[in-house]
Amino acid sequence: MNFFNFANIRRGKDSSDRVGQFMLISYIILFLVFLVLPLGSLISKSLENKEGDFVGLANYNLYLQEPALFQSLYNSLFVAISSTFIVVILAFLFSYALTRTCMPFKGFFKLIALIPLLSPSILAAIALVYWFGNQGVLKEVLLGKSIYGPIGIIMASVYWTFPHALIILTTSLSLSDSRLYEAAEVLKTSKLRAFFTITIPGARYGIISTAFVIFTQVFTDFGVPKVIGGNYNVLATDIYKEVVGMQNFQMGAVISMVLLVPAMIAFFIDRYSRKKQISLLTSRSVVFKPKKHFKVDMIMLGFCSALALIIILMIGMAQYGAIVKFWPYNLNFTLKNYNFEVAGLGWDSFYNSVRLAFFAAIFGTIIIFIGSYLIEKLRINEGTRNVVQFFALMPMAVPGLVLGLAYIFFFNAKDNPLNFIYATMIILVVNTIVHFYTVSHLTAVTALKLMDKEFESVSLSLKIPIYKMFWRVTLPVCLPPIFDISIYLFVNAMTTVSGVIFLYSYDTTLASVSAIHLDEQGEVAKAAAMAMLIVYVSIAVRLTHTIITKKILRKTQAWRYNIIDSN
Amino acid sequence: MGENNSYLEVKKLSKSFGLFEAIKNISINIDEGEFVCFLGPSGCGKTTLLRCIAGLEIQSTGSVFQKNKDISNLPPSNRDFGIVFQSYALFPNLTVFSNIGYGLINNKWKKEDIKKRVDELLDLVNLTDHAKKFPSQLSGGEQQRVALARALATSPGLLLLDEPLSALDAKVRVFLRKQIRDLQRKLGVTTIMVTHDQEEAQTMADRIFVMKDGEIIQSGTPNEIYTKANSPFIASFIGSMNFIPAVISNSNKVKCNNVEINCNTVDFKENESVQIAIRPEDIQIKKENSDDNILPAKIKEIEFLGSFQRVYFESKNVSENLIMVDVPSSNARKNKLNVNQEINLYFSKEDIRVYPV
Numbered sequence: 001m002n003f004f005n006f007a008n009i010r011r012g013k014d015s016s017d018r019v020g021q022f023m024l025i026s027y028i029i030l031f032l033v034f035l036v037l038p039l040g041s042l043i044s045k046s047l048e049n050k051e052g053d054f055v056g057l058a059n060y061n062l063y064l065q066e067p068a069l070f071q072s073l074y075n076s077l078f079v080a081i082s083s084t085f086i087v088v089i090l091a092f093l094f095s096y097a098l099t100r101t102c103m104p105f106k107g108f109f110k111l112i113a114l115i116p117l118l119s120p121s122i123l124a125a126i127a128l129v130y131w132f133g134n135q136g137v138l139k140e141v142l143l144g145k146s147i148y149g150p151i152g153i154i155m156a157s158v159y160w161t162f163p164h165a166l167i168i169l170t171t172s173l174s175l176s177d178s179r180l181y182e183a184a185e186v187l188k189t190s191k192l193r194a195f196f197t198i199t200i201p202g203a204r205y206g207i208i209s210t211a212f213v214i215f216t217q218v219f220t221d222f223g224v225p226k227v228i229g230g231n232y233n234v235l236a237t238d239i240y241k242e243v244v245g246m247q248n249f250q251m252g253a254v255i256s257m258v259l260l261v262p263a264m265i266a267f268f269i270d271r272y273s274r275k276k277q278i279s280l281l282t283s284r285s286v287v288f289k290p291k292k293h294f295k296v297d298m299i300m301l302g303f304c305s306a307l308a309l310i311i312i313l314m315i316g317m318a319q320y321g322a323i324v325k326f327w328p329y330n331l332n333f334t335l336k337n338y339n340f341e342v343a344g345l346g347w348d349s350f351y352n353s354v355r356l357a358f359f360a361a362i363f364g365t366i367i368i369f370i371g372s373y374l375i376e377k378l379r380i381n382e383g384t385r386n387v388v389q390f391f392a393l394m395p396m397a398v399p400g401l402v403l404g405l406a407y408i409f410f411f412n413a414k415d416n417p418l419n420f421i422y423a424t425m426i427i428l429v430v431n432t433i434v435h436f437y438t439v440s441h442l443t444a445v446t447a448l449k450l451m452d453k454e455f456e457s458v459s460l461s462l463k464i465p466i467y468k469m470f471w472r473v474t475l476p477v478c479l480p481p482i483f484d485i486s487i488y489l490f491v492n493a494m495t496t497v498s499g500v501i502f503l504y505s506y507d508t509t510l511a512s513v514s515a516i517h518l519d520e521q522g523e524v525a526k527a528a529a530m531a532m533l534i535v536y537v538s539i540a541v542r543l544t545h546t547i548i549t550k551k552i553l554r555k556t557q558a559w560r561y562n563i564i565d566s567n
Numbered sequence: 568m569g570e571n572n573s574y575l576e577v578k579k580l581s582k583s584f585g586l587f588e589a590i591k592n593i594s595i596n597i598d599e600g601e602f603v604c605f606l607g608p609s610g611c612g613k614t615t616l617l618r619c620i621a622g623l624e625i626q627s628t629g630s631v632f633q634k635n636k637d638i639s640n641l642p643p644s645n646r647d648f649g650i651v652f653q654s655y656a657l658f659p660n661l662t663v664f665s666n667i668g669y670g671l672i673n674n675k676w677k678k679e680d681i682k683k684r685v686d687e688l689l690d691l692v693n694l695t696d697h698a699k700k701f702p703s704q705l706s707g708g709e710q711q712r713v714a715l716a717r718a719l720a721t722s723p724g725l726l727l728l729d730e731p732l733s734a735l736d737a738k739v740r741v742f743l744r745k746q747i748r749d750l751q752r753k754l755g756v757t758t759i760m761v762t763h764d765q766e767e768a769q770t771m772a773d774r775i776f777v778m779k780d781g782e783i784i785q786s787g788t789p790n791e792i793y794t795k796a797n798s799p800f801i802a803s804f805i806g807s808m809n810f811i812p813a814v815i816s817n818s819n820k821v822k823c824n825n826v827e828i829n830c831n832t833v834d835f836k837e838n839e840s841v842q843i844a845i846r847p848e849d850i851q852i853k854k855e856n857s858d859d860n861i862l863p864a865k866i867k868e869i870e871f872l873g874s875f876q877r878v879y880f881e882s883k884n885v886s887e888n889l890i891m892v893d894v895p896s897s898n899a900r901k902n903k904l905n906v907n908q909e910i911n912l913y914f915s916k917e918d919i920r921v922y923p924v
Contacts, residue, residue, distance in 0.1 A: 015642075017642070379623075452652075452654050452655075452656040452657075453654075454652040454654060454656035455656050455658065457621070457623050457643070457650065457652070457656070458650065458652070458656045458717075460622075460623070460642070460643035460644045461621065461643055461644075461646075461648060461649060461650045461670075461718070461723075462649075462669055462670030462717070462720075462721065463644045463670065463721070464669065464670060464672075465644075472658075472661075473658045473660060473661065476660045477658075477659060477660050
């Protein structure tokens with residue numbers, strides 16, 4: 001690949017092209033420093049002994065000979081596959097109800113289904129403890145089985161990954177050509193056959209994609225198994241134990257690699273199936289409009305109501321647990337659980353989380369949007385473009401826990417000139433931005449792809465520098481997706497655990513991490529309170545976002561609301 | 568230096584994308600005030616050639632001169648042209664007024680001058696009442712005219728049109744063809760249009776460059792291209808054409824199957840395999856000239872096309888293919904043409920062109 005084609009840069013290129021090329025090369029450097037090199041040091045750590053000498057695959061050998069560790073791999077696969085199976089079925093039915101039936105209250109159900117996005121994954125685990133734990137209300141339902149273990153992990157995982165699955169499947173199911181169904185009807189095809197020959201095949205890439213995304217999320221999640229896993233070990237908790245408990249960094253690195261590989265494979269299969277999905281719908285397709293069908297609509301209403309009720313009961317229980325005095329003996333209301341001083345924590349971790357979320361949202365949005373603009377719109381060397389493109393997609397394949405561990409190895413090294421960011425807010429912000437880079441990047445790319453590809457050419461022909469056009473046209477037109485990206489970064493920064501569990505320091509404790517530690521100390525009510533704080537902020541931010549978006553949009557997007565049926 | 572008086576000169580221009588050669592060694596001259604068309608099927612390189620002239624693509628080799636100045640290595644922003652794209656690329660968040668004035672702001676125009684100029688342009692493209700609207704509130708034809716006004720705002724010396732009409736309805740297209748052509752005459756701006764629509768090229772251009780596989784295979788006025796197509800490809804791409812396989816039998820005689828036909832065979836040797844070509848409208852069913860070739864034929868199908876009818880004749884003695892003949896509708900009515908009717912066809916010697924196989 002030819003990154004530095006200076007001949008091309010000189011010939012016929014604008015100063016903006018040169019600036020763009022220069023900026024993209026800076027992106028490459030940033031990705032190298034904050035993504036590739038840390039992962040490299042993780043790999044090299046897995047090939048070293050405690051003294052730092054190269055020992056080849058000895059650590060891996062050790063891993064394979066340790067049945068307890070191997071058991072964790074099996075456990076991880078088991079809970080991930082089971083959860084995926086359940087989530088895909090539930091989310092498929094739910095999104096089918098939303099997109100293909102005339103079930104009433106669709107808006108309400110959609111809203112409820114997205115609630116789990118607002119909370120850290122551990123909130124579900126805490127709620128389950130209240131419902132089914134040793135002193136749980138419905139303990140008997142489990143017929144003597146303990147919630148602490150695979151059952152709890154699977155239930156909590158299903159809860160928090162459900163909206164992720166729902167979003168992908170709803171998109172996939174709403175991309176449907178009603179002409180196909182009309183053709184089937186004209187050919188006297190039964191509804192059931194149409195479902196299996198049109199609906200399922202049409203959504204198959206969405207289903208595959210969902211399965212791999214959910215699998216990866218559960219497989220790499222740390223919070224849920226930590227809180228409700230009990231003695232049931234999974235890879236993510238093993239890494240934590242090796243690194244934090246036993247200071248065995250080498251083994252932590254090895255297990256990280258074991259975690260990384262399936263996540264990578266899942267990532268590539270997901271990318272592949274998403275590419276296929278796009279080509280299914282042509283511009284000539286006619287969007288499907290569901291018809292009323294009383295029986296189906298009512299069955300779906302029942303099903304969705306049941307799921308909505310479960311979601312409300314989960315978050316409701318977490319809230320309830322946070323405000324009762326002493327579960328389950330004294331159920332009077334109190335706010336004392338929000339006083340974290342007693343546990344030696346104070347509200348600092350909460351403020352830190354808000355600060356982290358704020359910085360990640362601001363800087364992340366700017367960096368990610370400009371990066372995707374450079375890739376999409378500027379006339380730059382193809383090689384450079386492909387490299388940045390690849391780097392932008394890579395973070396999605398890297399589990400947060402792995403990235404966090406990689407950061408320790410890389411930035412904590414004494415001879416690293418960037419050592420000063422270790423144990424500061426900066427490293428948390430950088431880690432969060434990198435961790436959530438891909439989804440934001442893809443959102444930006446999708447928005448930019450919708451813009452006419454000739455805007456830049458028009459500007460050049462009118463002798464307007466690209467940056468002016470960017471400011472006057474691209475940015476205003478892309479405001480809605482830009483807001484979406486910032487809110488996505490904010491909420492994820494608030495709720496993430498796995499990305500930051502290794503990176504916080506005494507001065508930069510975070511709310512989600514504190515919730516885990518409170519739970520560890522047996523302060524379940526306080527853990528619930530802390531988790532709920534995150535939910536409050538997420539809701540508040542979402543609401544503000546909606547209001548601001550509406551206000552700003554009315555100002556900058558007037559053109560959107562005046563569309564007539566043109567030509 | 569370009570050593571002639573043409574306004575724009577393209578010299579031995581080539582452009583490759585990897586291994587694919589989009590345009591191959593193209594040289595053309597365009598005079599000031601001329602309206603030329605790059606015409607060809609999709610993938611023939613016409614848009615790439617236009618983008619090289621604009622500087623939006625960088626040529627692999629060769630050069631471009633505008634007013635005898637070498638602009639080959641200038642970025643688009645340092646060249647003198649306005650461009651209209653197929654998609655128009657109007658800025659959706661700016662009003663019609665701001666879109667048209669977009670290029671003026673940067674050139675340090677005073678506010679009242681901008682207003683004056685934009686009003687002038689709005690008037691020019693008959694959109695004065697739409698100044699405050701957003702592009703999405705306009706019809707396709709109106710959007711097209713806004714794009715045109717925006718491209719003309721800075722009074723460029725060269726106007727580039729990249730398939731400007733292909734996104735429009737047939738009626739609007741015909742209307743805008745004339746409007747663009749009139750506007751171009753009025754302003755005298757040198758214009759290059761890229762199109763795949765031969766009718767568009769023929770009605771609008773002073774000169775057409777027909778392109779295929781990255782090369783210009785013929786250039787000339789619309790009439791020259793139509794009547795003196797230099798290859799079977801152009802003959803069939805522009806208008807309709809009957810092709811009949813034949814062998815040169817004698818000087819100025821070819822043999823089609825078992826019938827001899829008189830035509831001009833100057834460039835060919837005896838016994839050479841060729842194909843003869845004649846346009847459907849040049850074949851007559853009513854004798855007017857006794858020198859003509861006379862062929863008995865039978866009507867197989869009649870297609871009604873409004874002002875004329877396309878009649879498909881079978882004449883096994885001449886060719887396995889059906890022969891298309893365009894008959895003016897009034898003529899067809901007069902002669903009461905019917906399927907299976909047997910009738911003589913007349914090929915005038917001058918209307919037959921001979922091409923190698």
